Amino acid sequence: MSSRVAITGIGIVSPFGRGREAALEAMRDGRSGIRCIESIDTTGLNCRIGGEVPAAAHQGMFRGVDRFSRFALLAAEEAVEQANARGAIEPERLGAIIGTGLGGCETLDGGFRRVYKDRQPRVPPMTIPLSMYNAAASAVALNFGAKGISYAPVSACASGAHAIGQAFHAIRGGHADAVLAGGADAPLTFGIILAWESMRVMAIDNEHPQSACRPFSADRKGLVLAEGAAVLLLESMEHANARGQAILGEVAGFGITSDAGHVTDPSVDGEARAIRMALRDGSVADNEVAYINAHGTATRANDLTETAAIKSVFGSGAARIPVSSTKSMHGHAMGASGAIEIACSLLALNDGFIPPTLNLDKPDPDCDLDYVPHASRPARVPLFLSHSFGFGGMNGVVALRTIHGL
């Protein structure tokens, strides 16, 4: 049994490109990765922008898998390399827990397009194994020889956070020495974008992609869909120390709750309970929290509910906690977003700054916290929270220590 769980590897594939450096630079510069979608023909869509992973970041790599699995594999590879993990962890004690919201959309969309649009009689035989929700987890396990606890948490936008939280508990509970944990999604397909358009929560501003996502701003327009993956190598502190591996951070606590309320309207109670549970799980005092990476989708429902949840937990102390939404830069990558946000936060905070909330031009009077508007801010943050609140009322909050808090 290990009471502490270290982070020894971070890998990320995002709208900023492949790798940690691209993400770190974007966070530091406060630069948006949202642009016009190029990977599909967007004729017929109202929304033609997204947080798309640039083609050069992944094309031709890890062939023969769905796009979301390819992102997961590239992120896992970067984490494994940083952690010097090849051959360093007993395969039976290594897991792969990769969450996703929507699984292999590219494969499904392509397969069904053949039948419904092109009137072809059949769908390719790999459709099921490529599109299943655990395809990315399976691909990671297979490629990196993880023979221990492996599966895919599926909880919409909380999937990535749940993957990292569950992996943390698995290691702390003695079920594994290390787990490749994170999230992956690639929902920028014609059918999925249309489906989101129907929900009328999308920021449709094709002329100004970089300013379309405006969390906590009174002139918010809604969310911007995105894609990508982030994978952390979580490892028991004893195991990492025994092999002399550099520690990049620590998962301190995890909170996981359900609203059991409304399928798409978030609840202050469900979110607040997840925050409190994460603090309690990690024996973290309220005043230790020095930054919150918000779920921050830039929908009115989220921004107000999340702000109220933070205030209900921290009371008057909420005013001193910087809260930012990096979705303003990378968009909402569904089940990958929790993992991407944890990775981006760790990279930025370890480097000595808090990532900003872009486009917060008109502060919403109902959102009155410190949202770190416009520009990154130099700061020494030992401990932070990452919020993920998914459709279905499923919440995940992860408490993490940076290198400044070890």
Next chain:
Amino acid sequence: MTRAEIEQKLIELVQKEKDIPQEKLTPETLLADAGLDSLDALNVLFTIEEDFHISIPDDKARGIKTFGDMVTVVQELLPSV
């Protein structure tokens, strides 16, 4: 199409799916021994159906063990001229 022609076409289609040398694709070769696992074989059958515009029923597909079996099944299903 003659059997030889079908055989040649199938070698092409198999190789499109997986890099298998032609000498491994004799009529007696078990597909598994040639390096086609069960999923590879499914993909090959799919490509064959697309290319020849035929539909291979499951019971016939399950009976295919060797490359020769594959040629026979395709030959049987092709409309006779």
